[in-house]
Amino acid sequence: MLRKILTRFLRPYWLLLLGVVVFQVLQSIASLLLPNINGDIINNGVAKGDAGYILGRGLLMLLITLGQAACSIMAVYFGARTAMSFGRDLRGAIFHRVGEFSEREVAKFGAPSLITRTTNDVQQVQMLVLMTCTLLVSAPILSIGGIIAAVNEDATLSWIIVVAVPALLIGVGLIITRMVPQFRKMQKRIDAVNRVLREQLTGIRVVRAFVREPVEVARFDDANAAVTETALKAGRLFALMFPFVMLVLNLSSVAVLWFGAVRVDDGDLEVGSLTAFLLYLAQILMAVMMATFMAVILPRASVSADRIGEVLETEPSVRPPQAPVTTLRMHGQVELRAAGFSYPGADQPVLHAISFTARPGTVTAIIGSTGSGKSTLVNLLPRLFDATAGEVLVDGEDVRDIEPDLLWSRIGLIPQKAYLFSGTVASNLRYGNPDATDDELWEALEIAQGAEFVRAMPEQLQAPIAQGGTNVSGGQRQRIAIARALVKRPEIYVFDDSFSALDTATDARLRAALDREVGDATRIVVAQRVSTILDADQIVVLEHGRIVGIGTHDELLHSSEEYAEIVASQLSIEEAA
Structure with missing residues (x-):
């Protein structure tokens, strides 16, 4: 060697x-x-x-x-x-x-x-x-x-x-x-x-x-x-x-x-x-x-x-396509067809035969117990992992066939653990769009409910951010991460439990702002709190990597025992409080 x-x-x-x-x-x-x-x-x-x-x-x-x-x-x-x-x-x-x-x-x-x-x-x-x-x-x-x-x-x-x-x-x-x-x-x-x-x-x-x-x-x-x-x-x-x-x-x-x-x-x-x-x-x-x-x-x-x-000499498991698709006909539709994922040598797949469609202008929520495969599922969209079975389609094309830059330009991913880079608020917000103006940054912060605390900082947009965002709170870090995706203005938003550090009031204001400002985009929301996804157009319930229920909140209350248990457990906690 x-x-x-x-x-x-x-x-x-x-x-x-x-x-x-x-x-x-x-x-x-x-x-x-x-x-x-x-x-x-x-x-x-x-x-x-x-x-x-x-x-x-x-x-x-x-x-x-x-x-x-x-x-x-x-x-x-x-x-x-x-x-x-x-x-x-x-x-x-x-x-x-x-x-x-x-x-x-x-x-x-x-x-x-x-x-x-x-x-x-x-x-x-x-x-x-x-x-x-x-x-x-x-x-x-x-x-x-x-x-x-x-x-x-x-x-x-x-x-x-x-x-x-x-x-x-x-x-x-x-x-x-x-x-x-x-x-x-x-x-x-x-x-x-x-x-x-x-x-x-x-x-x-x-x-x-x-x-x-x-x-x-x-x-x-x-x-x-x-x-x-x-x-x-x-x-x-x-x-x-x-x-x-x-x-x-x-x-x-x-x-x-x-x-x-x-x-x-x-x-x-x-x-x-x-x-x-x-x-x-x-x-x-x-x-x-x-x-x-x-x-x-x-x-x-x-x-x-x-x-x-x-x-x-380690070959990446996610490889760019040999003949990439460079144009997409539709505008933000996501479809999974019997998609599955398993790690090499694992006894059981992490995901089994996942199938659903998320269309532009709709909110698709994904909920399930810890370890049910929610984050793995959404990581298949931007190809952080490649599906080992079935297909993951964006605008009718398999993500493995789409030119990577084109695919990533369509998707705004807000990860479960919001990570900020050392620099300033502005440099972090411009991570997805280096040419964004200050007005566009403030607009994204307004939608993400982050403008108030940024204005309270002495340097405002030029306020320093430590590596990992350790000098701001968890909720502030999440809102800056959401604003960063909004600055990019993609056609598909993937929120991987991105509201977990927000209080209920801020969560509600943020969801209302998203409905108003990016309502025509495809939104996929991974959530732990039922209150975050009550108004979703469809809710996908995962259990042990399988879909055990899909529908609206009202439909799932009657058709999915697992979803009803999640709702009951959270309501009992809220009532006890």
Whole structure:
């Protein structure tokens, strides 16, 4: 998966990668030249006392060093540009794929995990790209070139390299194999921390209302401790790596000096050549160390790439049509023909053979006990889910065949949990229609019974709204959400229990305003309170995902036992109050 992601997202930046390779090669060649020149200065300059030779070769070393520094800067620049562009494109691809997901796929991964995969996991792969650009090209050149140059200086001492390099690779390999499982655990435990933190921040009111702060602190501490424990295990293994590398390097250097001194004393090796061999040995081992550093990053990046690949390769269950319908003949008629829905692997469908028609200018209410499938049913209209059986038609066309933008332009959905975005009242209202004027916003607020409290705010339409609308009450949040749909002026309104936070008087005024202002539209209302749907043109009663009654309020009182029980239970509560 890692190779697939790198190939796909690095392909547009092959010119930058070529620049990285060119400058890394030049930098590596310069590094290989310097020890040889240094040894030459010792052998032919210092030993003979030739100051001019020393000065000339020293100047050459200075120029090569300056060129090496320039190449290093350019290589890092191109590498950073490549890595940052790669990360941007990868995050964008994940975001766009998640944007295509239906609620089924979002629930499968979970919001905290999707956030981690878009941020932390991308960062791990991005770091691999950066390190690859800055280290991986030069490491093999320095190691292979260093071995050749060292053998050229003195073949007899080369046995030290033959011993040192495999010892280094074996030791580091053992450490890395123990680190990989820890990295896999770490990413999952980061997901857990994000999940707990997100739950606590989102549900802070509930936490405080039930005085559960100590419990939630303990939950977070447990999740945090799990991440810390895994990070410490990986860190301890990582901490062994550099001391081991330095041990091999120092022992190898001691061996070179020990055995090289004997050869110098015997006259078989010059001091300059011994110095150059020692420098080449250091380069070889440092190159191997750089490669092992890559090997440390690679396992975690591989784990992250697998998690990213799961998102990118998950096909949305709601797919755009191959030959979409781009025009609709009618104006807001909704029809369900034996529609059903079931989750993959579920024992029982959520909805069974749902059939009814909602026509323009009418109100269709849906009522039923908790878990009867009301929200799932209305989510089939805008294709938040796709029906797994039967058909869902809008204006005579199956919603799966309609061009998505055209379908969504016909439907205004006010979800069960009204969600507002960080910004202002105006920015939230213009979410469905960016070109709406202030007058249109106020008109929508008047219909939604929200103009009064918005006018009471100091900034009115420019009043700030916190993420999720947490700085306004539940009823205010619902009215802004209703106004947002009204600004869009769709032909079909779907109210998914959108009046639940409103008092009875506000509910009645809002329904009267809707009758007056959008009476020609198709309105589908999911409700818990019977008083909200008494005047509906038809009421659909759901029980365990099946229609057990359909008709007006008066008809259902006599024909549907389930509806009569709902009415009786609510009336008894009201009378008791």
